[in-house]
Amino acid sequence: MALKMVKGSIDRIFDKNLQDLVRGVRSHREDEAKYISSCIDEIKQELKQDNIAVKANAVCKLTYLQMLGYDISWAAFNIVEVMSSSKFTYKRIGYLAASQCFHDGTDVIMLTTNQIRKDLSSPNQYDTGVALTGLSCFVTPDLARDLANDIMTLMSHTKPYIRKKAVLIMYKVFLKYPESLRPAFPRLKEKLDDPDPGVQSAAVNVICELARRNPRNYLSLAPLFFKLMTSSTNNWVLIKIIKLFGALTPLEPRLGKKLIEPLTNLIHSTSAMSLLYECVNTVIADCCVCVKTDTCPRPPQLCVQKLRILIEDSDQNLKYLGLLAMSKILKTHPKSVQSHKDLVLQCLDDKDESIRLRALDLLYGMVSKKNLMEIVKKLMVHVDKAEGTTYRDELLTKIIDICSQSNYQYITNFEWYISILVELTRLEGTRHGHLIASQMLDVAVRVKAIRGFAVVQMATLLDNTTLLAGSGQHKSICEVLYAAAWICGEFSEHLEDPVHTLEAMLRPKVATLPGHIQAIYIQNAAKLFAAVLNGQQGTPDCQTMQESSQLLIDRLPLFVQSADLEVQERASCILQLVKFIQKLQHKEVEVGEEVTALFAGELNPVAPKAQKKVPVPDGLDLDAWINEPPSESESEDEKPVAVFAEEELRHARPHHTEVDEKELARRREARKQEQANNPFYIKASPTSQKDSTGVEHIPVVQIDLSVPLKVPGMSTSDKYLKLEEERRQRERKERGKKEKKKKKKREKRSGMGRRHDSGPESEEDIAPAHMVDIVTEEMPENALSSDDDEKDPNDPYRALDVDLDKPLADSEKLPVRAHRPTNILKSPADDGEVQEVPKEPKKKSKKEKRDKEEERKVRLLWLRCPNGEIQCTCTKSSKHKKKKQKKDKEKEEKKRKKQHGHSGDREGEESVQNGTLEEEPLPVCDIQGNLQNGSQVVVSIIFENKSTSFLKSMEFNVLDSLNSKLQRPEGSGPHDGLTVPFQLPPGVSNEARFIFSVQSIVMPQRLKGTLTFIVKADDSSTHEKLDFKLHFTCSSYLITTPCYSDTFAKLLESADLKGTSVRLQEVSLPFHHLLAKICFHHHFSVVERIDSCASLYSRSIQGHHVCLLVKYAHQTVTIDAKCDESSLLGNVLEEIKKTFSQS
């Protein structure tokens, strides 16, 4: 209560708090936009104030407005300001606003990197949490790269609250910055065993999401997850794991078998529907795999049963999902689903349209030769009942899909199919007239045996034009007439009464059809006419011929006047032709054959791919210019014109938009006046106008259509259904007789009575009604083989397809502290390497010969310790392999340098020495803590055996200096080597760690060392030795430590620090690159930056403070530095100098 009062008093500080705004918006429903624009003005004023509370309030209001759809991107900078408030209250609002409106294109995101880093390392877990949450919404590739390491550190935070969030956000980081996946993965894997269930489930979540995209790389985790699955009781986690297995099984079929049992148990035991559903889905997926490899233990009978229960459930959601899953089983086990046909058909009656559509999908896969007719009959009933054209159209397309699937595989009786199509034309207002039409054409063209029947049906359709054209405003259905006319014309030899059909095609009513259909009518009328002439040839009575000629001459003039050019042209052409024929007829000349010759030849269907498959003939270059390309100068000449025109357009456009309604009306009136006075303008005839308005007044009689319209003379599919049934029965009987005869014979012979299985007839038993030869589509000769599928190159998850089991190479380390992205690409070391590369090829050939005799290469890579501080690599080869070795290493290094670009301290020795240096790895890598332990340095090395021989008995030794000593086990002498605790088979690598104790860190160190090992070949073994050098730079003793500006100021004020300065000339880098370079190579962090001046801070492992003030002007950089240890500072500055002198 007290809090509320306090809150109230705070609210009074502001002009208007969020609640007021919401209330205001709600009470200004009419002029919302106006009210809000006044609010935005107010907010702009508030943002100008210095008071952070007022600013935060303004940002909060903006977030609300953003949700209402108003643009607030202009306030992005203010949001960043609120984000960087030190008060959690405001920070929270700032991050919320940022997460709602920042995206990849927001430029101020760049400014947030340091702020977010600061928040991530905040001692208050809620600060960290809020930063992580916000980051998860607006992380960009740059942020991901710069912060990956910080987030990775948080994955081992002491608080599970932070660990959980850090683990989850890693997924987003991986997506934006795929290079981080390999280095972070081991830690992510560790989190699967986290004591906190929330963290564990977060890790499962992330790995599952990763694995779903690129399952191959996660196969090795299968045993681990298997254990988790059998032990976990958290359904959320279980579902994720099961989903993961669903992704893995296609790659490892054995896994599927192993999973069946636990999954079956879960299916039986669980009461959670979501888990059950997931299990069933995975079992189905497993079975799909099994089917492919023919090892399926048993059909997923259990799944089908469970799904049946789901479908029968009254919950619509379960019903829907049941059907969805069922359709997946259908693909592999159609038989086990087909027995539930009743259920699926029942779902067609469901109230919910989406369920009906799912059921339809299922039906598509359930049909067989046997049940096709029955199913389609049911669907036809639904078509009649269906309310709403969308669903009816859906039914119509499904019927056609079902029938036409896989090249009409399931149709045994095409007469039935044609009659179905004809019945479908009764549908009023369907959008799919063209679909029916194309089916008719397809069947008539490709199934030769059906043409006679089809033509008769089509003739009937044509005869009923009035019915079709007259119905509804949706003209789509009249597309059917297009098909009908074409079929009748093309296959006119099958017509019973061609003259009658000819008459039907030339009725005046036809002129109301769309132009392209009229054109087809006329063309095919001509074909029919030719057929009539041909048919009457030789008969003494030539009256029919003359009658039909006259008919054409009478009717065609109507079409000659058509507004459609195509119709007009064809009509006048054919009219002239007929007139000529009539003349010849009067002279009693036989013309039939000549006219038929006009339409000779059969049209065959052409495969859609045919054009693509035509091979390019030899010597034809499709890319070559046929004519010279237009010269450059020409296009340049045109340019100014284009620019001008464009400009003019731009000017003109606003004029158009400004024209308002009144103006338009005025202009229309003026135009009418002008037209009325223009003697050449053809006005709309007043009579026709009257007609069109009159139509509305004609009373429309509602025709009762409860009984499906029977068109006289039109076939109904039912008839054919019955006929087909009868035919099948007859056939079965006949077959039965034959069988009996055979059986009798057999019985006589064997003397044993065997029961004959008279079960339902199988698919193969049903013979098609007539030998249907489906003409296959034509392909060009010597067509090319089928084209390959192309993978989608834009898959965002592709980049995450990396091998996670390979040990981490040095090159992959996460950048520890990078300020700006670009500079890292160009590190001094890179340049050096590029110069060296050209030497390589010469040496290579020589070396390769030798390599064949004996190949022994050992690679040493210094690897980073958990806290992520890495310096250099060390590589060395056995003497005679040196050069190749070097090259390999260089490749390796180049990769690495892209990210790290360290080793400004490289020297010209053969073996490139790099050293790494770390602090003692702390259980939790909190850089701020435990710096007292800075006298120890851990060096991790990856040994990689690149030879073909087995390496064993490796011993690592370093010549100790006074200052740095390799820590050896107690009791061993100061010069003894350390045994590397593993052996290396060919091609294998492993990592070992060595601890060094360092006394003083103010000087760079260089240690010489050797690695001895035994190379075991097939018959012999030899002793080999590798020399290397470790180089510990002073910068590598520094640890990036964030520092706030006030602390920094205090530090500088204190008298303990000694100062020195250095000047770098001719540095041409942009300032932020320069800073990033220093930060990156020498482990500094930016405290503050103002224009071209910045303060940087770092801390050594022994707690020395190092402060830098970097100024940049006219290509000259001055660095004023302060440190409590002057020689350390001197060395660090020396190293910085070197970094820049090399670039």
Add this chain to the structure above:
Amino acid sequence: MRFMLLFSRQGKLRLQKWYTAAAERDRKKMVRELMQVVLARKPKMCSFLEWRDLKIVYKRYASLYFCCAVEEQDNELVTLEVIHRFVELLDKYFGSVCELDIIFNFEKAYFILDEFLMGGEIQDTSKKSVLKAIEQADLLQEVAMIQSVVLSLGQ
């Protein structure tokens, strides 16, 4: 999960959370389209629909529609449970939540959602720990608030 929307029966957006970055214009277009599709559905219909290349899972609680877009392979029933869990959380926090609570305290609703889901994945399956985190963060906020009041009174 790609995004989550809360909108009223009148088609007013109450909450939106996007887990993949998208330009403002595309977002608005998607929201508008999706609201139309969902609002047009009849009450008896199931909670799932396919939309573009996504699966939409929605549920209506009183006058509010909770609507999530998930990917092809995601489990619809789990998504429904996520929605329900979120509603429960809101209910616990506000005490029998109503649309007005979410309108006037929309930032709180966001905070709860952020504690529950992160980057589209469930962060914590336990209701208790989510609420605890929210309460503590609120406490922190209020302590800070009192401090600032004390300061401003002192001035």
